[in-house]
Amino acid sequence: MNKYFPSVSRVEYRPDAAADETLVFRHYNPGEVVHGRPMEEHLRFSVCFFNAFRYLGGEDHYGDRTHVRTYDDGTRSLDNYKRRLMAAFEFFTKLGVKFYSVSDRDLAPEGESLDETNRVLDEMVTLAADLQKQTGMRPLYFACDLFSNPRYMNGAGANPDAHVFAYACAQVKQGLEMAKKLNAENFLLFSPRDGYQSLIQRQVFRDLSHMAQLYKMAAQHREKIGFKGQLLLQPKPADPRRHQYESDAMTTMGTLRHFGLEKHFKLDIKPGFSRLQGRTYEHDVIMASAFNMLGSVDASDSYPEVNGTSDVHAHDTRVATLVMKCILEQGGLQTGGLTLGGRLRRESVETKDLFHAHILAMDTYARALRNAAKIMADGSFARTLQQRYGSYKSGIGERIEKGAATFEECEEFVRKYGEPQPQSAHLEHYDNVLNYYVYPPRQ
Structure with missing residues (x-):
């Protein structure tokens, strides 16, 4: 695989590299044993397909696409989706990761009908399965895009229109079957439009009950088809446009427990910073872990000055160290891992920038892993807390x-x-x- 990124070789571990050599790992050494296991097994890095290959530098209201890629002509043609998928696998291979995280709409466009949409998705999943066989990769999670299409502008599971709710259920049914076909480690239910702009137009408990019904059906279908992957939910911090029903870990866990669904799900937590809520999101990692509900982590950061989140590639070693300390203390992420969920900045237009960004995030968490392992080995925090x-x-x-x-x-x-x-x-x-x-x- 050397068609779409010919100027970049497989990224190697070189801790002695010069400061301006940025296509190497200085801290991430996959086979290095840390805290009893190889580094790659602790971290289980996964590239977020959506942010790495579907975001092309466009900004709502402020400008058009800036990232020009040889593998993406900007169309919704099936050929374009195939090129993009093959480019992605070349990128994964050169970066040296074993997992990727992907949704149904990342792989295939929607057709004129549900049947046509499912047929095209099945064709693209077959191509992805072939590429996985060639590279030894598989999805850390498979997800359904329950937010991009205008039908979901008022939500998916919490949509006041039963027709839209039924469509979301049909989409999740197909998504679970494709997740099984790809041997995904997890299945993520992520619908950030399930919330409200104003309480005067919503029946809150009714919305939550409908969301719980969707989750219940997902758990039942998972069992029916024999899919072994873990079901995940990702809390989404509130933003100025909408208050999400699943705005943080405690709210999401409380909802699951109320409807008797906690045994079926774990949480995929995104660390970062929300000025709106005034806290850093290692908070949610720690809260989810405390209740044995931490399943996976979206390893990205946010601009502190931005309300909500902004998906910047992880670079804050302090936050990452606290996250890794929590992960080590709970004995690892089991089927989960660290999804590299950052986006390139709009002005980062070269393909090498995509490598630089992911290397930055991987090195940040590799360094954090070593830090966390040292903290646990020394026992300083543990002793002080015991005293307190x-x-x-x-x-x-x-x-x-x-x-x-x-x-x-x-x-x-x-x-x-x-x-x-x-x-x-x-x-x-x-x-x-x-x-x-x-x-x-x-x-």
Whole structure:
């Protein structure tokens, strides 16, 4: 495979490369054993097909496409989709990843009818399966695009029109069958238009019930066809145009638990920063993991000044280190991995920029993996946290921890020992400890 990116060879690990040599990995060494496993098994990198090969530099209202590619003429012809798919597999191979993440509309355009759409998709999935056989790759996840077509402008599973809801169900049914055909590790249900612009035009619980019904049918069809992949949901932070029903990890997990669906799903979390919600999104990684619901991670960053998210290639080693620490503490991502979900900037018009961006993200998380492994091996955080929660090891604290304490016991304890003494949170200490690993001192 050397047709669409002839100027780039397979990217190699060269930790001693000069500063201006940016088509090499300085930190990502696939076979290096870190924390008991090869680096590539911890990270399980996957290229996001949509952001890498369908986004071509266009911006809503502010300009046309800027990325000119030999493999993409901008049409919806089947030949164009085939060229793009073959170019993608050449890119995956040269980058050295074993997974890619893809949706039905990434692979094939829609036809004049549902049957024609399914026929064309099946043809393209057959081509993808052939390319997978040649390269040893497979999807980290397969998904259905439940947002691009105008029919989904008011949502998919939460659409007030039952006709649109039924169409989404038919699309997900076909998507699950194609995921099985491609031997996908996971199936992602992602519908960011399922939300509201104003509560005066929505019946919220009804919307959520309909979404849950779609998820239930997906779980049932997965079982029916014998697809072994994990079902995933991706929370989507709110943006100025719409409040998503699944706006964060806790909301999504609460909805799943309310409708009795938590055993069927795990979450695909996108770290980053939301000025609108005022927090970084390693928060959602940690929350999902705490409830044993972290299934996969969309490894991209965001511009802090942008409301919502903006899918920038991962470069924040501090955030990545916290994410990898969480992943190691839960014993890995099992069937999940790290989807390289960033987009090129509009002004990054050369094909080499696509390699530079993905190398940046992969090196960021490889470096973060080493950091996280060192944190766990040293035990500094663990010891400090154990000390902070030390009062729960005996006495009233131990009874609280076991769920055995009563109001009366707590009242008696306070009467006996009086007012608690203020205890410092030592946040600055924790920040300094973290920086020691993220930015180690000079040797």
